[in-house]
Each structure stands twice: as C-alpha cells, then as structure tokens.
Amino acid sequence: MNKLALSDxxxxxxxxxxxxxxxxxxxxxxxxxxVDVRFCMCFPDVYEIGxxxxxxxxxxxxxxxxxxxxxxxxxxPWHDLDKIMRDKKIPLFALETQSPVKDFDFLGITIxxxxxxxxxxxILDLSNIPLIAQDRTMEDPIxxxxxxxxxxxxxxxxxxxxxxxxxxxxxxxxLIECYRKNRDNGGSRxxxxxxxxxxxxxxxPMFYKPSYNTDGTLASFEPIYDDIPKNITKxxxxxxxNTFYPEKPLVPFIRATQDRVVLEIQRGCIRGCRFCxxxxxxxxxxxxxxxYLKSMAKKMLKSTGHEEISLSSLSSxxxxxxxxxxxxxIEEKGNGVNVSLPSLRVDAFxxxxxxxxxxxxxxxxxxxPEAGSQRLxxxxxxxxTEESILNxxxxxxxxxxxxxxxxxxxxLPTETREDMEGIALLSEKIAECxxxxxxxxxxxxxxxxxxxxxxxxxxFTPFQWAxxxxxTEFLNRAxxxxxxxxxxxxxxxxxxxxxxxxxxxxxGLLARGDRKVAKVVLNAYQNGxxxxxxxxxxxxGKWLKAIDDAGINLDFYTTRERDLDxxxxxxxxxxxxTKSFLKKEWQKAHNEEVTxxxxxxxxxxxxxxxxxxxxxxxxx
Amino acid sequence: xxxxxKFAKRGVLKFVGHLDIMRYFQKLIxxxxxxxxxxxxxxxxxxxSFAQPLGVGMLSEGEYVDIEVNTTYSSKEAxxxxxxxxxxxxxxxxxxxxxxxxxxxxxxxAAADYEIIFRDGYKPEGFNFxxxxxxxxxxxxxxxxxxxxxxxxxxxxxxxxxxxYSGTSDTLKIRLSTGSAVNIKPELVMDAFxxxxxLPLPDFTFIYTRLEVYGNDSCNNLIPLMDFGKxxx
Ligand code: SF4
Numbered sequence: 089m090n091k092l093a094l095s096d097x098x099x100x101x102x103x104x105x106x107x108x109x110x111x112x113x114x115x116x117x118x119x120x121x122x123v124d125v126r127f128c129m130c131f132p133d134v135y136e137i138g139x140x141x142x143x144x145x146x147x148x149x150x151x152x153x154x155x156x157x158x159x160x161x162x163x164x165p166w167h168d169l170d171k172i173m174r175d176k177k178i179p180l181f182a183l184e185t186q187s188p189v190k191d192f193d194f195l196g197i198t199i200x201x202x203x204x205x206x207x208x209x210x211i212l213d214l215s216n217i218p219l220i221a222q223d224r225t226m227e228d229p230i231x232x233x234x235x236x237x238x239x240x241x242x243x244x245x246x247x248x249x250x251x252x253x254x255x256x257x258x259x260x261x262x263l264i265e266c267y268r269k270n271r272d273n274g275g276s277r278x279x280x281x282x283x284x285x286x287x288x289x290x291x292x293p294m295f296y297k298p299s300y301n302t303d304g305t306l307a308s309f310e311p312i313y314d315d316i317p318k319n320i321t322k323x324x325x326x327x328x329x330n331t332f333y334p335e336k337p338l339v340p341f342i343r344a345t346q347d348r349v350v351l352e353i354q355r356g357c358i359r360g361c362r363f364c365x366x367x368x369x370x371x372x373x374x375x376x377x378x379x380y381l382k383s384m385a386k387k388m389l390k391s392t393g394h395e396e397i398s399l400s401s402l403s404s405x406x407x408x409x410x411x412x413x414x415x416x417x418i419e420e421k422g423n424g425v426n427v428s429l430p431s432l433r434v435d436a437f438x439x440x441x442x443x444x445x446x447x448x449x450x451x452x453x454x455x456x457p458e459a460g461s462q463r464l465x466x467x468x469x470x471x472x473t474e475e476s477i478l479n480x481x482x483x484x485x486x487x488x489x490x491x492x493x494x495x496x497x498x499x500l501p502t503e504t505r506e507d508m509e510g511i512a513l514l515s516e517k518i519a520e521c522x523x524x525x526x527x528x529x530x531x532x533x534x535x536x537x538x539x540x541x542x543x544x545x546x547x548f549t550p551f552q553w554a555x556x557x558x559x560t561e562f563l564n565r566a567x568x569x570x571x572x573x574x575x576x577x578x579x580x581x582x583x584x585x586x587x588x589x590x591x592x593x594x595x596g597l598l599a600r601g602d603r604k605v606a607k608v609v610l611n612a613y614q615n616g617x618x619x620x621x622x623x624x625x626x627x628x629g630k631w632l633k634a635i636d637d638a639g640i641n642l643d644f645y646t647t648r649e650r651d652l653d654x655x656x657x658x659x660x661x662x663x664x665x666t667k668s669f670l671k672k673e674w675q676k677a678h679n680e681e682v683t684x685x686x687x688x689x690x691x692x693x694x695x696x697x698x699x700x701x702x703x704x705x706x707x708x
Numbered sequence: 709x710x711x712x713x714k715f716a717k718r719g720v721l722k723f724v725g726h727l728d729i730m731r732y733f734q735k736l737i738x739x740x741x742x743x744x745x746x747x748x749x750x751x752x753x754x755x756x757s758f759a760q761p762l763g764v765g766m767l768s769e770g771e772y773v774d775i776e777v778n779t780t781y782s783s784k785e786a787x788x789x790x791x792x793x794x795x796x797x798x799x800x801x802x803x804x805x806x807x808x809x810x811x812x813x814x815x816x817x818a819a820a821d822y823e824i825i826f827r828d829g830y831k832p833e834g835f836n837f838x839x840x841x842x843x844x845x846x847x848x849x850x851x852x853x854x855x856x857x858x859x860x861x862x863x864x865x866x867x868x869x870x871x872x873y874s875g876t877s878d879t880l881k882i883r884l885s886t887g888s889a890v891n892i893k894p895e896l897v898m899d900a901f902x903x904x905x906x907l908p909l910p911d912f913t914f915i916y917t918r919l920e921v922y923g924n925d926s927c928n929n930l931i932p933l934m935d936f937g938k939x940x941x
Binding site for chain 1: 721723724725728734735736737739750795796797912
C-alpha cells in the first residue's frame with residue numbers, strides 16, 4: 089500500500105475521503121522502476137462522476153497493457169479539499185502512486201462537457217503546471233485533451249499541448265513511441281510536439297494560427313509550418329468487437345454514479361437528429377458482436393462483483409441483435425443480477441422485457457420527443473410520432489405502468505408558440521389515454537413529468553448555423569409552456585420543469601467559441617469559477633464579468649445566425665460527415681423535410697470514407 | 709447455513725465508511741463465488757448482517773459479518789477465495805459455521821477491545837500512557853460523561869463499563885462495553901481522561917484499532933464472536 093499524499097488530519101476533515109485514497113478493486117499496480125512512461129488520466133470532475141465514465145476505464149486498461157507504461161488516475165478535488173490544497177500548497181497527486189501529477193510524462197484529460205472547462209484549469213493549477221501551453225517546459229507533463237468537446241477545441245486550445253481527435257484506442261501507442269524516440273534523441277518539447285503533430289488525429293494547437301475578419305468571424309486557419317497538416321481527420325475504431333475493453337474495470341469504494349457493469353453495445357447512431365452532435369461525430373454506426381458482448385458481460389460481472397448491468401449506446405433500440413442481448417440479460421437476472429435498461433422504443437417486446445427485469449409500479453416509461461409538434465419534430469428530424477408515443481403509452485398503461493417521463497428541448501430553430509404549447513398538449517393526450525382505461529383496470533393515478541432543456545447549437549450538426557435564444561427568451565418560452573400546462577384538464581397528473589437558462593447560455597458560448605474565448609475561460613477560473621456543471625457552484629455573474637473583461641461579445645457567439653459560407657473554428661477537423669451534407673440538412677430543416685436513417689436509405693453523408701460500419705452493411 | 713466471517717480493516721481502508729464496507733462485501737462475495745442466499749422480491753439482496761459499525765478513521769483486527777449461504781466451501785477454501793478477491797487492507801481472518809439458532813452478529817455484541825496509540829506528533833513530552841491512565845482510573849471514583857442520543861442528553865458514569873485495560877508507556881489496550889445495551893466508544897474514555905489531566909485534547913490525537921469484539925455465552929462469559937462458530941473442514 090502506498091503512503092497517501094494527504095495526511096490523516098486532512099482526510100478526516102473532508103467529505104468522502106475515499107475519493108482520494110486509490111487502492112480500489114482492480115486498480116493496476118506497477119513497479120515504477122519498470123516503467124519509463126507515466127501517463128496520468130484525468131476526468132475533470134468529482135471522483136464519483138469520473139469513475140463512472142467508460143471511456144477512461146477503456147483507456148486505463150489499454151495503457152496499462154503497454155509495456156513500460158503506467159497509467160494512473162486523477163479527478164477534481166472537491167471544493168473542501170481544493171481549498172485546503174491551495175492553503176497548504178499541496179500539489180495535486182495521482183491516485184495509484186499518490187505522487188504529484190507534475191512528475192508524469194503525460195497528463196491526459198477527457199473533456200466530456202463544456203461546463204468542465206474551469207475544472208481543467210483547476211487541475212493544471214493545483215498540479216503546478218503552467219495554464220498556458222506555451223509557458224511549459226521539459227519539467228511539465230505533455231497535456232493532452234480528448235473526448236467529444238475536442239471536436240471544437242478552440243476555446244481551450246491555449247491550455248493544451250495536444251488534442252487527440254477521435255476514438256482513443258488507435259494512435260496512443262504511436263504517440264508514446266514518438267515520445268520515447270524524442271527523449272532518446274535528446275529532443276526538446278517543441279521537437280516532440282512537431283513530430284506528434286504528424287501522427288493522424290493529433291492536433292497541436294500552438295502550430296496553427298487563426299486570422300479574423302473585421303466582423304470577428306474567422307478569415308483563415310493555417311498551420312505555421314509547412315510540415316504540419318492543414319486538416320485533422322478524426323481517429324476511429326472500425327472493428328469494435330476486436331479492440332480494448334476492460335475485462336476488469338475498477339470498482340470504487342464509494343458509490344459512483346454508475347455503480348454497475350456497463351456494456352457499450354455500439355458506437356454511432358443511424359438516426360441523424362439535427363440537433364445532436366454525438367449522432368454526427370460518431371458516424372458511422374458500428375455494432376459490437378453480440379457474442380463478444382455476452383462474454384464481456386460475464387467476465388466483468390465476475391471481476392467486479394457488481395450486482396447490476398446496463399447497456400450503453402446512443403440508441404439501443406437500433407442495435408440489430410437487441411432481442412438476443414436482452415434475453416441474455418433476463419437470464420442473468422435469474423442469477424441475481426439486476427438489469428438497468430436503456431430507454432427502448434416502447435412496443436410489446438420491450439414492455440415484456442421491462443416487466444421481467446424491473447418493478448412496473450416503480451419504473452417509468454421514457455420518451456424523448458424533443459419537440460412538442462409534429463412540424464417541429466420534422467424540422468429536427470426526430471422520427472418519433474405522436475401516434476407511436478400514444479400507442480406505446482396505451483400498451484404500457486394496459487400492462488400496469490402509470491409513470492411517464494418526457495424530454496423536450498426549447499428554443500429550437502423555427503419554433504413557434506404552437507410548437508411550445510404542443511408540449512403541454514401532448515402530455516394531456518397521454519393523460520387522457522390513461523383515463524380511457526376502465527377504472528378497475530388502472531393502477532392508481534397517472535403521473536407525467538415533462539422536462540425541457542434549452543437548445544444549444546453544437547459544431548458538426550446541421551444546426552451549427554442556428555441562432556441560440558437569449559436567457560430571457562428561453563425563460564419566456566418555458567413560461568409559455570408552463571402556462572399551457574396550467575390550462576390542461578389533467579394538470580394535476582402532470583409536472584413540468586425546465587433547465588437553468590443561464591448555464592445554457594455559457595455552454596452555448598463555449599460550444600461554438602473560437603480561440604478568443606479562451607480568455608473568458610481563464611478569467612472565469614481566475615474569478616473563482618470551478619464545478620460549473622454543478623448548479624450550486626455555477627455563478628453566472630462571475631462568467632458575465634469574465635466575458636466583459638475579455639472584451640467578448642456574447643451575442644456574436646450565441647444569438648447570431650451564421651452565414652452559410654462562414655468559416656467555422658472547427659472546420660479544420662474532418663469527422664467524415666461533410667459540411668455540404670450538414671448544409672443540405674440545415675436547408676431541409678427549414679423545409680420541414682425529414683431525412684430517413686442510415687438503414688432505410690443512405691444519404692451519402694461522408695462517413696463512408698472510414699470504410700465500414702452501417703455504410704457497408706448488406707453490401708458485400 | 710449461517711456463516712460468521714471475521715476480517716481486518718487496515719491501512720487506507722480506514723477512510724472507507726461502514727455503508728461502503730457493506731457494499732464492498734456484497735461485491736466481494738460475488739467475486740469470490742460464495743453461494744450466498746438472496747431474499748425474495750424484485751431486487752433480491754444478499755442475506756448479510758454486520759456487527760458493530762466502525763467509525764471512519766478507525767482500524768480493526770476484529771470486524772464481523774454474518775451471512776447465510778446455500779452451500780459452502782471449507783473454511784480454508786472460502787478464506788482463500790475471499791482473500792484472493794480482496795484489496796490489500798481488507799483481510800478475511802476466519803470463516804465459521806454457526807448454529808442455525810445462533811443470534812446474529814449485531815445482536816450478540818457485548819464488549820470490544822481497542823488499542824489506542826498516539827498519532828505522530830501528538831504525544832505530550834515524557835508522557836507515560838499506561839501510568840497516567842492508571843492514575844486517572846484509580847483516582848476517579850466515577851467517570852462521568854455526557855451522552856447524547858437522538859432523543860436525550862444524559863449523564864452517565866462509564867467507569868463500570870471499562871472492563872479492563874493494560875498497556876505500556878506508548879499504548880493502551882482497553883475493553884469497553886459495546887453493543888445495543890451500553891455502547892461506550894473509546895473516544896469517550898479518552899475525552900474523560902484528558903479532562904481529568906486538565907489537558908486540551910486536539911482532534912486526531914489518537915489512532916484507534918479495534919482488536920476484537922465479544923459476545924456473552926450462556927454463562928455470561930465474554931467470548932470472541934468467532935468462537936461461537938465452528939471451522940468447516
Ligand atoms: S454514409 Fe450513409 S450509411 Fe454511412 S453514416 Fe452516412 S448516411 Fe449513414
């Protein structure tokens with residue numbers, strides 16, 4: 089057992105000290121004398137969130153299988169420890185060896201949501217690593233970012249040496265070889281970054297220079313050296329049934345958000361909802377072999393002792409062997425394993441499965457119509473119809489269910505008052521559908537919970553050109569919906585709630601920001617912002633001041649509808665899906681025209697360049 | 709079949725609280741393929757009950773958990789399987805079969821032994837722990853403490869519940885009444901001890917290790933909880 093970095097006195101005065109002690113089940117232990125590359129993997133949020141993330145577990149397993157490489161972990165210290173570490177000048181440490189992060193060769197940070205950006209700076213700061221990449225020396229680890237937010241890395245480009253664009257399983261080995269070679273040759277930090285920048289998928293922001301038009305839009309974005317690639321193509325694993333998957337995932341002592349075995353059944357999504365970034369950047373769909381999944385599930389249940397298993401994917405109902413997989417899970421249920429189902433398309437089969445693995449009285453049906461009217465659902469290309477929702481509900485109600493959860497977005501492009509009110513009307517229709525069942529066959533009262541989040545346009549979606557609402561406009565729209573709910577006959581059976589609007593505005597700024605926005609993130613951090621993804625910690629006032637002090641015009645990034653030909657800060661990244669496809673989709677949205685999914689009819693979106701997945705199904 | 713398991717909680721595991729240790733054991737039992745019984749119902753849970761929770765920060769050489777199993781390995785095999793699936797810091801010390809009518813671990817607890825030592829840097833200079841404590845014990849006709857429960861605040865003379873003690877200049881071993889009848893925590897005794905010496909007691913002064921937990925046999929003798937069970941051959 090390693091000596092802990094924190095004293096007993098500190099650990100006994102903070103909340104959940106087990107966040108900081110490592111030593112969990114399946115933690116990898118290595119002898120440092122046999123290690124020549126140390127990689128510290130970071131999820132910049134609190135331990136319980138970070139430990140629930142599958143991607144980190146995959147990479148942890150992958151790195152630790154490499155000879156001479158030792159991958160350890162670090163998460164954000166919670167507010168209480170953050171303060172103590174600053175006061176006592178205790179450097180941030182990795183959990184495994186409890187040694188300072190600064191001693192590592194690499195610090196890899198996974199960036200899953202925009203609102204963790206200030207936590208990235210917290211990690212660097214507490215580690216005594218200069219916040220700005222250009223200020224770092226050989227003494228500092230190479231700071232590398234990965235994850236969905238790196239598809240527009242520009243607002244945090246100043247803080248990273250490298251971004252890894254795409255799926256992590258492919259080129260880390262090359263990067264580590266490149267690092268070793270540079271070290272053996274006595275090369276400098278810049279020498280190393282110069283060669284790293286030539287590895288596919290790796291983006292070294294300090295070697296690129298943006299220039300701007302007088303109106304603030306991007307004029308050009310060019311590498312500063314001839315040998316640095318102009319475009320970066322995302323990395324992608326094509327054979328997802330023959331790659332790294334953690335057979336022995338870590339099991340935390342304290343309850344993590346995901347306290348269960350997670351089976352990632354496929355990557356990508358065939359649907360093409362126009363607001364959804366994941367649905368575009370992870371194209372094409374690649375399914376994992378069902379036998380592979382079953383054997384993984386068994387191994388992971390055994391190695392962790394977890395009593396629960398869940399499936400992960402963007403749209404589980406589209407997995408072609410779903411029935412077989414679910415039957416397998418039901419069998420596991422017989423062995424005392426609880427099954428937590430993803431949200432499935434509601435039909436006779438899925439209801440039967442649900443009734444076998446969960447308690448009907450306690451579980452609820454989940455639908456994500458995203459928009460309140462068919463018109464607007466066509467605009468966003470969400471294939472769910474009112475008829476299918478009502479049919480699903482009616483079937484489920486007859487089977488004994490009485491709780492429904494509905495998810496919507498507000499502030500979508502072209503949204504009208506009717507669309508907003510449609511949220512309440514659809515909820516009312518579901519309630520009515522319940523009360524059509526004879527009284528003696530009902531299971532008490534129906535309960536319908538509708539929630540809306542606010543629409544935030546994201547890069548690499550057909551809505552990347554769209555204007556976002558102001559905070560006031562968001563709240564006005566929520567009021568319209570709420571008002572309509574109050575008029576409904578069955579209002580007592582329905583609850584409506586909406587997301588915070590101010591945090592959505594900041595997320596909107598960071599999502600489509602350019603390099604100038606880095607200053608805002610830095611200011612916000614220096615104003616004391618961390619844990620912005622946590623409602624209690626988020627401080628809108630401090631962010632507004634940060635924006636002001638940086639001389640940034642918020643509306644330019646959020647409420648401005650982009651010109652069709654505008655050069656975007658993220659255009660140098662190639663995700664497969666082409667800009668011209670996205671443009672076509674943006675125009676079709678305005679015509680309320682639906683695009684069929686990949687399996688019904690391929691749209692030639694561009695993702696076929698990767699040479700596999702759904703694009704080549706039934707084509708050999 | 710009822711099984712009683714004794715385990716140690718060492719090192720950094722002292723920072724893992726009681727509820728998390730319970731979750732840890734549920735998973736440990738699964739990893740080691742112990743054929744535990746499950747309750748009926750939609751989300752069945754393992755039949756498992758812990759004796760006397762241990763506070764965060766305390767170490768132990770004598771923790772107990774009772775489980776019910778359908779079939780069992782020998783004690784030796786079960787201990788090996790459990791320890792192979794353990795993290796360093798938790799060690800299974802014994803695995804014994806109980807009588808079907810034996811009381812559960814929690815209800816049986818009557819007393820516990822603790823070892824108390826000073827954390828580095830907290831020992832007053834030239835201080836002889838055992839001698840000082842003896843002086844305190846002999847010179848105090850009563851050891852009165854304020855006990856706060858959820859319902860009431862009351863004064864209690866705990867001297868009769870300090871069953872015995874021994875020690876050296878650096879350590880004190882003490883046996884205290886424990887469990888549902890009268891539960892005396894070692895911190896309470898150290899509080900009274902420092903008050904007697906008229907010394908302030910800084911937080912974190914002591915490191916406590918629970919050494920053993922006892923139950924009463926039919927003649928009211930204290931015997932270690934594990935001795936209520938038999939080895940499985
Ligand atoms: S190329 Fe066709 S099948 Fe492949 S992801 Fe794009 S639309 Fe779907």
